[in-house]
Amino acid sequence: MPKKTSSKEKDTIIWVRAPKDVSLAKIKDLGLGEGHCYGGDTCIAATAMTKNAAIVVKGPKSKSLKQLLRNSRLNPRDVCYGGDTCIV
Amino acid sequence: MTWKTSHYTHAMDLDDGKGLLYNGRTGAIVELTPNVFQKVRSLLDLRSPIDEPPEGAQIREVFSHLVAGGFLVRMDTDELSLLEETYETERRRSQFLLTILPTFGCNLGCDYCFVGKKKGMMSLDTQRNIVDFVAKHIAANSVPSMNVDWFGGEPLLSLPVVENLSREFIKICRSSGIPYHSQVITNGTVIGPDTVRVLRRSKVQRLQITIDGPASLHDERRPYKAGHASSFQAIMAGLPLVVGKFLIRLRINVDNRNLNSVWPLLQLFANKGWLGPDTQFFPYLARISPFTEACSTMSNFVCSMDDFYQVQFRWMERLEEFGVPVSAQGLYQFPEPKTYNCGAVGANGFVFTPEGEIHKCGLAVDNSREAIGHVGQPLDSQQANLRKWQEYSPFRNEVCRDCEFLPTCLGGCPRNQIEMREVQKKENCTYHKKFENQILLFHLGHRSAISKHLEQIPATGAVDSSKLFPILN
Numbered sequence: 062m063p064k065k066t067s068s069k070e071k072d073t074i075i076w077v078r079a080p081k082d083v084s085l086a087k088i089k090d091l092g093l094g095e096g097h098c099y100g101g102d103t104c105i106a107a108t109a110m111t112k113n114a115a116i117v118v119k120g121p122k123s124k125s126l127k128q129l130l131r132n133s134r135l136n137p138r139d140v141c142y143g144g145d146t147c148i149v
Numbered sequence: 150m151t152w153k154t155s156h157y158t159h160a161m162d163l164d165d166g167k168g169l170l171y172n173g174r175t176g177a178i179v180e181l182t183p184n185v186f187q188k189v190r191s192l193l194d195l196r197s198p199i200d201e202p203p204e205g206a207q208i209r210e211v212f213s214h215l216v217a218g219g220f221l222v223r224m225d226t227d228e229l230s231l232l233e234e235t236y237e238t239e240r241r242r243s244q245f246l247l248t249i250l251p252t253f254g255c256n257l258g259c260d261y262c263f264v265g266k267k268k269g270m271m272s273l274d275t276q277r278n279i280v281d282f283v284a285k286h287i288a289a290n291s292v293p294s295m296n297v298d299w300f301g302g303e304p305l306l307s308l309p310v311v312e313n314l315s316r317e318f319i320k321i322c323r324s325s326g327i328p329y330h331s332q333v334i335t336n337g338t339v340i341g342p343d344t345v346r347v348l349r350r351s352k353v354q355r356l357q358i359t360i361d362g363p364a365s366l367h368d369e370r371r372p373y374k375a376g377h378a379s380s381f382q383a384i385m386a387g388l389p390l391v392v393g394k395f396l397i398r399l400r401i402n403v404d405n406r407n408l409n410s411v412w413p414l415l416q417l418f419a420n421k422g423w424l425g426p427d428t429q430f431f432p433y434l435a436r437i438s439p440f441t442e443a444c445s446t447m448s449n450f451v452c453s454m455d456d457f458y459q460v461q462f463r464w465m466e467r468l469e470e471f472g473v474p475v476s477a478q479g480l481y482q483f484p485e486p487k488t489y490n491c492g493a494v495g496a497n498g499f500v501f502t503p504e505g506e507i508h509k510c511g512l513a514v515d516n517s518r519e520a521i522g523h524v525g526q527p528l529d530s531q532q533a534n535l536r537k538w539q540e541y542s543p544f545r546n547e548v549c550r551d552c553e554f555l556p557t558c559l560g561g562c563p564r565n566q567i568e569m570r571e572v573q574k575k576e577n578c579t580y581h582k583k584f585e586n587q588i589l590l591f592h593l594g595h596r597s598a599i600s601k602h603l604e605q606i607p608a609t610g611a612v613d614s615s616k617l618f619p620i621l622n
Contacts, residue, residue, distance in 0.1 A: 072182055072184050072185045073180075073181070073182040073185065074179055074180075074181055074185060074211065074214050075179060075180040075181075076177075076178075076179050076214075076218075077178035077179060077180060077593060078176055078177060078178040079177055079217070079218070080172075080175035080176055080177045080217075080218060080219055087217055090213075091213060091214055091217055
């Protein structure tokens with residue numbers, strides 16, 4: 062996965078999890094590219110536990126969040142059970 | 150525009166000068182290399198308003214990340230109001246969360262069980278009334294989904310009730326276009342092929358089963374009420390029928406009598422082939438605490454939180470070694486910002502007892518005086534017990550309002566706060582103040598930073614018991 066780096070390689074910001082309300086456009090603005098994550102039924106952004114990952118894609122990138130939610134019959138307002146109802 | 154550091158931003162030292170930022174309100178987490186962390190920490194430590202860095206400044210690129218993650222917020226942002234607004238909105242439109250006790254009866258006699266000595270099985274009449282309640286509630290309220298927890302007593306002793314009600318619930322949800330989810334909380338001793346067929350037909354997705362240690366220890370803690378057979382062996386006979394077919398949460402209740410005796414279970418589960426990335430089998434430790442009067446005698450056996458987490462971290466490490474994806478499971482406490490924290494305070498959360506009482510809190514099912522109503526009769530919105538839950542808010546508590554862990558805690562168990570249970574409240578504070586960030590570091594793989602973080606916390610867990618939870622009226 063790509064890491065967000067500043068001009069110096071040693072100055073690195075690794076995003077592990079982005080807030081739900083950060084838009085995908087904003088995530089791209091931050092240089093996190095296409096590596097967005099549909100990490101769960103209530104989550105619009107990333108939940109990545111991999112130490113050296115930036116934002117890990119946990120759903121197929123080709124599908125929209127809406128599509129994934131529809132397929133999973135989950136609702137974004139469902140309480141998250143921490144992964145086991147997760148669409149990914 | 151000027152900015153300030155979010156009250157819910159936590160900065161943690163990692164190895165080699167690296168750092169981690171975590172914001173409890175937004176859930177954002179970033180890891181920073183030493184140079185960046187140093188600059189960011191200086192910025193976050195500023196007490197005065199923070200100006201946006203000018204074009205070309207070295208910190209400017211980092212600044213936009215800090216804003217995106219909510220680590221910095223606009224000077225005029227009232228974060229507490231934002232949290233409270235979300236809490237009130239989400240509790241009003243909460244998911245339709247039902248806990249149903251088909252029976253109070255149980256074949257086991259566990260000494261720490263919090264359900265009292267009530268008996269009885271749900272009648273057909275009560276079942277009809279519950280179905281009617283569900284249909285009317287869904288018709289009248291915009292609920293996003295329906296979730297049923299089957300509980301007891303031992304719910305699988307009343308399998309026909311589970312099957313009958315599930316069939317009706319599934320029909321209602323299908324015709325209303327609402328997703329239906331359900332789980333059974335069971336002692337696991339009566340699982341046979343017929344049980345599996347019924348549960349699958351009833352769209353049960355998850356089972357919570359309890360094993361409290363190797364056979365001899367488990368049988369001592371969870372004996373049959375009648376006879377001397379091994380309940381452990383009964384569970385082990387049933388588990389192969391359900392592993393792989395359902396998501397299994399294998400609960401291990403621990404206190405100071407069995408905390409250090411849990412390890413053989415892991416090897417046993419591994420030998421059975423149940424531990425791995427794809428089996429959906431998650432053994433987890435649950436620290437016993439005296440929830441109700443029925444289990445108050447357990448207070449002498451409760452283990453300390455320090456002792457518990459020492460074992461808990463090692464337990465999760467061992468699970469990882471077996472390939473179990475612990476970080477993906479809420480069971481293992483990866484911190485998440487909450488919108489509201491308990492079905493009892495949600496507008497759409499209800500508990501039904503076998504005799505048809507309606508409660509808000511699953512821990513009060515053996516106390517009829519706590520009921521908010523009865524099936525077959527309209528709920529009275531002014532009923533005192535119901536109002537108690539409706540009016541409860543952690544945002545009325547000065548200690549909570551000031552706490553930097555409020556977004557992930559939301560005051561903890563509302564019942565503990567309402568009933569001013571000081572021991573439980575203190576433990577809840579200790580959990581968040583002392584262990585939340587450690588658990589985060591653990592899940593992110595920074596195991597060596599955990600001890601470093603602990604050194605920065607006073608031995609008391611930084612909890613001032615004299616200030617704990619004065620309920621404001």
